[in-house]
Amino acid sequence: RKEVEQDPGPFNVPEGATVAFNCTYSNSASQSFFWYRQDCRKEPKLLMSVYSSGNEDGRFTAQLNRASQYISLLIRDSKLSDSATYLCVVNWARQLTFGSGTQLTVLP
Amino acid sequence: GAGVSQSPSNKVTEKGKDVELRCDPISGHTALYWYRQRLGQGLEFLIYFQGNSAPDKSGLPSDRFSAERTGESVSTLTIQRTQQEDSAVYLCASSFDASGGEITDTQYFGPGTRLTVL
Numbered sequence: 001r002k003e004v005e006q007d008p009g010p011f012n013v014p015e016g017a018t019v020a021f022n023c024t025y026s027n028s029a030s031q032s033f034f035w036y037r038q039d040c041r042k043e044p045k046l047l048m049s050v051y052s053s054g055n056e057d058g059r060f061t062a063q064l065n066r067a068s069q070y071i072s073l074l075i076r077d078s079k080l081s082d083s084a085t086y087l088c089v090v091n092w093a094r095q096l097t098f099g100s101g102t103q104l105t106v107l108p
Numbered sequence: 109g110a111g112v113s114q115s116p117s118n119k120v121t122e123k124g125k126d127v128e129l130r131c132d133p134i135s136g137h138t139a140l141y142w143y144r145q146r147l148g149q150g151l152e153f154l155i156y157f158q159g160n161s162a163p164d165k166s167g168l169p170s171d172r173f174s175a176e177r178t179g180e181s182v183s184t185l186t187i188q189r190t191q192q193e194d195s196a197v198y199l200c201a202s203s204f205d206a207s208g209g210e211i212t213d214t215q216y217f218g219p220g221t222r223l224t225v226l
Contacts (some may be wrong), residue, residue: 042218043199043217043218044199044217045217046214068156087151094156094157094158095153095164095166095167096141096151096153097153098143098152098153099150
């Protein structure tokens, strides 16, 4: 079983749609959680940290459920520029473990 | 300021040769990480340096892989006797890692070195 599992997609959605990505992790001792974004043939960039209380940054909302070891990312009013691969990332003992990513394509 | 830089951007080598990849972290960043990303796959952690502490080498896949870092500056990742399975993008990241346990500071990634072993 992978340590961090994500639905690879691809998710193809029209502009303006709301899309949700899910992620599960296996290490219950994991300490912190992130969503990164990776554009094609580019390096990953931090999108947002994920907190137990849930957090929002503009059109993006992240949720963490420690009991279920589950992380989510919601994108509202999606834009063409949101097209990318979204990586779920979990930290334990200062080591980041990346999911394989979920590919999103926003269509005009 | 300048971001994380890596060189070379692309490296093509023959099976069995040694290669050396370089990473220049953001100035002042105490933590430096190396990752590997095979085509279509997620990132694999390789090694982590934090200040003058002993590096965390738990992700290195074999003894053909080694890395060094001089103080809080440049790091080199060396792969000896390269194999075709070593073909991947090798990414370096750095962060200002001031806290004791959690990674609370953003990791900034370099553009990567694309290694192709023929």
